Amino acid sequence: MLLLPGERTIRTAYAVLGAEFRPIGVRGPGVLYLTSQRLAFEAPASRGRVRDYLKGRDTELVVSRSLHEIVNATVRRGRIGRPWLVVHVPNGRVAFDVLEPEAWVGAIAQAKRVFAPPTSEVPTIIERQVVKIRCRYCGSLSNEVDGRCPNCGAAL
Ligand SMILES: [Zn+2]
Incomplete structure:
Protein backbone atom coordinates (compact mmCIF):
# COMPACT_ATOMS: atom_id res chain seq x y z
CA MET A 1 0.00 0.00 0.00
CA PRO A 118 -11.49 14.03 19.76
CA THR A 119 -11.58 17.72 18.95
CA SER A 120 -12.87 18.58 22.45
CA GLU A 121 -9.59 17.29 23.89
CA VAL A 122 -7.44 19.37 21.58
CA PRO A 123 -6.38 22.54 23.39
CA THR A 124 -7.82 25.57 21.70
CA ILE A 125 -5.42 28.39 21.06
CA ILE A 126 -7.21 31.70 21.22
CA GLU A 127 -5.27 34.34 19.44
CA ARG A 128 -6.17 37.86 20.35
CA GLN A 129 -5.37 40.70 18.10
CA VAL A 130 -4.01 43.62 20.06
CA VAL A 131 -5.10 46.92 18.63
CA LYS A 132 -2.96 49.96 19.30
CA ILE A 133 -4.80 53.21 19.78
CA ARG A 134 -3.53 56.75 20.19
CA CYS A 135 -4.35 58.69 23.35
CA ARG A 136 -6.58 61.71 22.67
CA TYR A 137 -4.73 63.77 25.26
CA CYS A 138 -1.01 63.04 25.00
CA GLY A 139 -0.81 61.21 21.68
CA SER A 140 1.09 58.16 22.93
CA LEU A 141 0.22 54.70 21.64
CA SER A 142 -1.19 52.07 23.95
CA ASN A 143 -3.01 48.76 23.79
CA GLU A 144 -6.75 49.00 23.42
CA VAL A 145 -7.16 46.37 26.16
CA ASP A 146 -5.32 48.52 28.73
CA GLY A 147 -8.30 50.84 29.26
CA ARG A 148 -6.08 53.71 30.38
CA CYS A 149 -3.22 55.55 28.75
CA PRO A 150 0.02 54.28 30.33
CA ASN A 151 1.60 57.71 29.78
CA CYS A 152 -0.96 60.19 31.11
CA GLY A 153 -3.59 57.97 32.70
CA ALA A 154 -6.51 59.25 30.63
CA ALA A 155 -9.38 56.88 29.92
CA LEU A 156 -9.09 55.48 26.38
ZN1 LIG B 1 -2.24 59.92 27.24
Missing part, protein backbone atom coordinates in the same frame (compact mmCIF):
# COMPACT_ATOMS: atom_id res chain seq x y z
CA LEU A 2 1.27 3.46 -0.85
CA LEU A 3 1.66 5.47 2.35
CA LEU A 4 0.85 9.16 2.49
CA PRO A 5 3.53 11.67 3.54
CA GLY A 6 4.14 11.32 7.28
CA GLU A 7 2.04 8.17 7.52
CA ARG A 8 3.52 5.17 9.28
CA THR A 9 2.30 1.62 9.64
CA ILE A 10 1.31 0.47 13.12
CA ARG A 11 -0.04 -2.99 12.39
CA THR A 12 -0.68 -5.20 9.37
CA ALA A 13 -2.14 -8.68 8.95
CA TYR A 14 -3.72 -10.92 6.39
CA ALA A 15 -7.46 -10.54 6.71
CA VAL A 16 -10.68 -11.40 4.94
CA LEU A 17 -13.21 -8.66 4.29
CA GLY A 18 -16.78 -9.70 5.07
CA ALA A 19 -18.67 -10.72 1.93
CA GLU A 20 -21.38 -8.08 2.40
CA PHE A 21 -18.77 -5.28 2.24
CA ARG A 22 -16.97 -6.36 -0.94
CA PRO A 23 -17.34 -4.42 -4.18
CA ILE A 24 -18.08 -6.54 -7.23
CA GLY A 25 -14.93 -8.15 -8.61
CA VAL A 26 -12.92 -7.92 -5.41
CA ARG A 27 -12.04 -11.09 -3.58
CA GLY A 28 -12.19 -11.21 0.21
CA PRO A 29 -8.62 -12.05 1.26
CA GLY A 30 -6.15 -9.19 1.43
CA VAL A 31 -4.07 -7.17 3.85
CA LEU A 32 -5.43 -5.02 6.67
CA TYR A 33 -3.35 -1.99 7.63
CA LEU A 34 -3.57 0.24 10.66
CA THR A 35 -1.46 3.35 10.19
CA SER A 36 -0.97 6.62 12.01
CA GLN A 37 -3.69 8.10 9.76
CA ARG A 38 -6.18 5.41 8.79
CA LEU A 39 -7.42 1.85 8.63
CA ALA A 40 -7.08 0.39 5.15
CA PHE A 41 -7.72 -2.90 3.43
CA GLU A 42 -6.01 -3.79 0.18
CA ALA A 43 -7.09 -6.80 -1.86
CA PRO A 44 -6.07 -8.39 -5.14
CA ALA A 45 -8.58 -7.65 -7.86
CA SER A 46 -10.03 -10.24 -10.17
CA ARG A 47 -8.37 -10.48 -13.58
CA GLY A 48 -11.19 -8.85 -15.52
CA ARG A 49 -11.28 -5.97 -13.11
CA VAL A 50 -7.54 -5.41 -13.46
CA ARG A 51 -7.86 -5.18 -17.24
CA ASP A 52 -10.99 -3.12 -17.51
CA TYR A 53 -11.06 -0.96 -14.46
CA LEU A 54 -7.76 -0.80 -12.62
CA LYS A 55 -5.63 -0.34 -15.75
CA GLY A 56 -2.86 -2.74 -14.83
CA ARG A 57 -2.78 -2.43 -11.07
CA ASP A 58 -3.30 -5.79 -9.44
CA THR A 59 -4.48 -4.63 -6.04
CA GLU A 60 -7.25 -2.36 -4.98
CA LEU A 61 -7.65 -0.25 -1.86
CA VAL A 62 -11.10 -1.50 -0.92
CA VAL A 63 -11.38 0.24 2.44
CA SER A 64 -9.61 3.42 3.55
CA ARG A 65 -11.03 5.19 6.58
CA SER A 66 -9.28 7.94 8.49
CA LEU A 67 -8.84 7.44 12.23
CA HIS A 68 -11.12 10.45 12.74
CA GLU A 69 -13.92 8.68 10.84
CA ILE A 70 -13.75 5.52 12.91
CA VAL A 71 -16.29 5.64 15.72
CA ASN A 72 -14.94 2.53 17.42
CA ALA A 73 -14.00 -1.07 16.85
CA THR A 74 -15.48 -4.14 18.48
CA VAL A 75 -15.22 -7.91 18.34
CA ARG A 76 -18.26 -9.80 17.04
CA ARG A 77 -18.55 -13.33 18.34
CA GLY A 78 -20.96 -15.65 16.60
CA ARG A 79 -22.13 -18.95 17.98
CA ILE A 80 -19.86 -20.68 15.50
CA GLY A 81 -16.63 -19.78 13.81
CA ARG A 82 -13.96 -17.28 14.69
CA PRO A 83 -14.59 -13.84 16.19
CA TRP A 84 -14.59 -10.94 13.70
CA LEU A 85 -13.23 -7.43 13.95
CA VAL A 86 -16.05 -4.92 13.36
CA VAL A 87 -15.10 -1.33 12.60
CA HIS A 88 -17.89 1.21 13.06
CA VAL A 89 -17.96 4.34 10.92
CA PRO A 90 -20.66 7.06 10.85
CA ASN A 91 -22.56 5.57 7.89
CA GLY A 92 -22.16 1.88 8.69
CA ARG A 93 -19.50 -0.66 9.50
CA VAL A 94 -17.03 -3.07 7.95
CA ALA A 95 -16.08 -6.47 9.31
CA PHE A 96 -12.86 -8.43 8.94
CA ASP A 97 -11.89 -12.00 9.72
CA VAL A 98 -8.44 -11.41 11.19
CA LEU A 99 -6.35 -13.18 13.79
CA GLU A 100 -6.41 -11.61 17.27
CA PRO A 101 -9.30 -9.20 16.68
CA GLU A 102 -9.08 -8.07 20.34
CA ALA A 103 -5.53 -6.85 19.70
CA TRP A 104 -6.80 -4.89 16.67
CA VAL A 105 -9.54 -3.30 18.79
CA GLY A 106 -6.90 -2.18 21.28
CA ALA A 107 -4.53 -0.94 18.58
CA ILE A 108 -7.27 1.04 16.82
CA ALA A 109 -8.39 2.65 20.09
CA GLN A 110 -4.81 3.58 20.94
CA ALA A 111 -4.12 4.94 17.46
CA LYS A 112 -7.22 7.14 17.74
CA ARG A 113 -6.09 8.44 21.13
CA VAL A 114 -2.56 9.17 19.95
CA PHE A 115 -3.08 10.32 16.37
CA ALA A 116 -6.72 11.47 16.17
CA PRO A 117 -7.91 12.72 19.56
Whole structure:
Protein backbone atom coordinates (compact mmCIF):
# COMPACT_ATOMS: atom_id res chain seq x y z
CA MET A 1 0.00 0.00 0.00
CA LEU A 2 1.27 3.46 -0.85
CA LEU A 3 1.66 5.47 2.35
CA LEU A 4 0.85 9.16 2.49
CA PRO A 5 3.53 11.67 3.54
CA GLY A 6 4.14 11.32 7.28
CA GLU A 7 2.04 8.17 7.52
CA ARG A 8 3.52 5.17 9.28
CA THR A 9 2.30 1.62 9.64
CA ILE A 10 1.31 0.47 13.12
CA ARG A 11 -0.04 -2.99 12.39
CA THR A 12 -0.68 -5.20 9.37
CA ALA A 13 -2.14 -8.68 8.95
CA TYR A 14 -3.72 -10.92 6.39
CA ALA A 15 -7.46 -10.54 6.71
CA VAL A 16 -10.68 -11.40 4.94
CA LEU A 17 -13.21 -8.66 4.29
CA GLY A 18 -16.78 -9.70 5.07
CA ALA A 19 -18.67 -10.72 1.93
CA GLU A 20 -21.38 -8.08 2.40
CA PHE A 21 -18.77 -5.28 2.24
CA ARG A 22 -16.97 -6.36 -0.94
CA PRO A 23 -17.34 -4.42 -4.18
CA ILE A 24 -18.08 -6.54 -7.23
CA GLY A 25 -14.93 -8.15 -8.61
CA VAL A 26 -12.92 -7.92 -5.41
CA ARG A 27 -12.04 -11.09 -3.58
CA GLY A 28 -12.19 -11.21 0.21
CA PRO A 29 -8.62 -12.05 1.26
CA GLY A 30 -6.15 -9.19 1.43
CA VAL A 31 -4.07 -7.17 3.85
CA LEU A 32 -5.43 -5.02 6.67
CA TYR A 33 -3.35 -1.99 7.63
CA LEU A 34 -3.57 0.24 10.66
CA THR A 35 -1.46 3.35 10.19
CA SER A 36 -0.97 6.62 12.01
CA GLN A 37 -3.69 8.10 9.76
CA ARG A 38 -6.18 5.41 8.79
CA LEU A 39 -7.42 1.85 8.63
CA ALA A 40 -7.08 0.39 5.15
CA PHE A 41 -7.72 -2.90 3.43
CA GLU A 42 -6.01 -3.79 0.18
CA ALA A 43 -7.09 -6.80 -1.86
CA PRO A 44 -6.07 -8.39 -5.14
CA ALA A 45 -8.58 -7.65 -7.86
CA SER A 46 -10.03 -10.24 -10.17
CA ARG A 47 -8.37 -10.48 -13.58
CA GLY A 48 -11.19 -8.85 -15.52
CA ARG A 49 -11.28 -5.97 -13.11
CA VAL A 50 -7.54 -5.41 -13.46
CA ARG A 51 -7.86 -5.18 -17.24
CA ASP A 52 -10.99 -3.12 -17.51
CA TYR A 53 -11.06 -0.96 -14.46
CA LEU A 54 -7.76 -0.80 -12.62
CA LYS A 55 -5.63 -0.34 -15.75
CA GLY A 56 -2.86 -2.74 -14.83
CA ARG A 57 -2.78 -2.43 -11.07
CA ASP A 58 -3.30 -5.79 -9.44
CA THR A 59 -4.48 -4.63 -6.04
CA GLU A 60 -7.25 -2.36 -4.98
CA LEU A 61 -7.65 -0.25 -1.86
CA VAL A 62 -11.10 -1.50 -0.92
CA VAL A 63 -11.38 0.24 2.44
CA SER A 64 -9.61 3.42 3.55
CA ARG A 65 -11.03 5.19 6.58
CA SER A 66 -9.28 7.94 8.49
CA LEU A 67 -8.84 7.44 12.23
CA HIS A 68 -11.12 10.45 12.74
CA GLU A 69 -13.92 8.68 10.84
CA ILE A 70 -13.75 5.52 12.91
CA VAL A 71 -16.29 5.64 15.72
CA ASN A 72 -14.94 2.53 17.42
CA ALA A 73 -14.00 -1.07 16.85
CA THR A 74 -15.48 -4.14 18.48
CA VAL A 75 -15.22 -7.91 18.34
CA ARG A 76 -18.26 -9.80 17.04
CA ARG A 77 -18.55 -13.33 18.34
CA GLY A 78 -20.96 -15.65 16.60
CA ARG A 79 -22.13 -18.95 17.98
CA ILE A 80 -19.86 -20.68 15.50
CA GLY A 81 -16.63 -19.78 13.81
CA ARG A 82 -13.96 -17.28 14.69
CA PRO A 83 -14.59 -13.84 16.19
CA TRP A 84 -14.59 -10.94 13.70
CA LEU A 85 -13.23 -7.43 13.95
CA VAL A 86 -16.05 -4.92 13.36
CA VAL A 87 -15.10 -1.33 12.60
CA HIS A 88 -17.89 1.21 13.06
CA VAL A 89 -17.96 4.34 10.92
CA PRO A 90 -20.66 7.06 10.85
CA ASN A 91 -22.56 5.57 7.89
CA GLY A 92 -22.16 1.88 8.69
CA ARG A 93 -19.50 -0.66 9.50
CA VAL A 94 -17.03 -3.07 7.95
CA ALA A 95 -16.08 -6.47 9.31
CA PHE A 96 -12.86 -8.43 8.94
CA ASP A 97 -11.89 -12.00 9.72
CA VAL A 98 -8.44 -11.41 11.19
CA LEU A 99 -6.35 -13.18 13.79
CA GLU A 100 -6.41 -11.61 17.27
CA PRO A 101 -9.30 -9.20 16.68
CA GLU A 102 -9.08 -8.07 20.34
CA ALA A 103 -5.53 -6.85 19.70
CA TRP A 104 -6.80 -4.89 16.67
CA VAL A 105 -9.54 -3.30 18.79
CA GLY A 106 -6.90 -2.18 21.28
CA ALA A 107 -4.53 -0.94 18.58
CA ILE A 108 -7.27 1.04 16.82
CA ALA A 109 -8.39 2.65 20.09
CA GLN A 110 -4.81 3.58 20.94
CA ALA A 111 -4.12 4.94 17.46
CA LYS A 112 -7.22 7.14 17.74
CA ARG A 113 -6.09 8.44 21.13
CA VAL A 114 -2.56 9.17 19.95
CA PHE A 115 -3.08 10.32 16.37
CA ALA A 116 -6.72 11.47 16.17
CA PRO A 117 -7.91 12.72 19.56
CA PRO A 118 -11.49 14.03 19.76
CA THR A 119 -11.58 17.72 18.95
CA SER A 120 -12.87 18.58 22.45
CA GLU A 121 -9.59 17.29 23.89
CA VAL A 122 -7.44 19.37 21.58
CA PRO A 123 -6.38 22.54 23.39
CA THR A 124 -7.82 25.57 21.70
CA ILE A 125 -5.42 28.39 21.06
CA ILE A 126 -7.21 31.70 21.22
CA GLU A 127 -5.27 34.34 19.44
CA ARG A 128 -6.17 37.86 20.35
CA GLN A 129 -5.37 40.70 18.10
CA VAL A 130 -4.01 43.62 20.06
CA VAL A 131 -5.10 46.92 18.63
CA LYS A 132 -2.96 49.96 19.30
CA ILE A 133 -4.80 53.21 19.78
CA ARG A 134 -3.53 56.75 20.19
CA CYS A 135 -4.35 58.69 23.35
CA ARG A 136 -6.58 61.71 22.67
CA TYR A 137 -4.73 63.77 25.26
CA CYS A 138 -1.01 63.04 25.00
CA GLY A 139 -0.81 61.21 21.68
CA SER A 140 1.09 58.16 22.93
CA LEU A 141 0.22 54.70 21.64
CA SER A 142 -1.19 52.07 23.95
CA ASN A 143 -3.01 48.76 23.79
CA GLU A 144 -6.75 49.00 23.42
CA VAL A 145 -7.16 46.37 26.16
CA ASP A 146 -5.32 48.52 28.73
CA GLY A 147 -8.30 50.84 29.26
CA ARG A 148 -6.08 53.71 30.38
CA CYS A 149 -3.22 55.55 28.75
CA PRO A 150 0.02 54.28 30.33
CA ASN A 151 1.60 57.71 29.78
CA CYS A 152 -0.96 60.19 31.11
CA GLY A 153 -3.59 57.97 32.70
CA ALA A 154 -6.51 59.25 30.63
CA ALA A 155 -9.38 56.88 29.92
CA LEU A 156 -9.09 55.48 26.38
ZN1 LIG B 1 -2.24 59.92 27.24
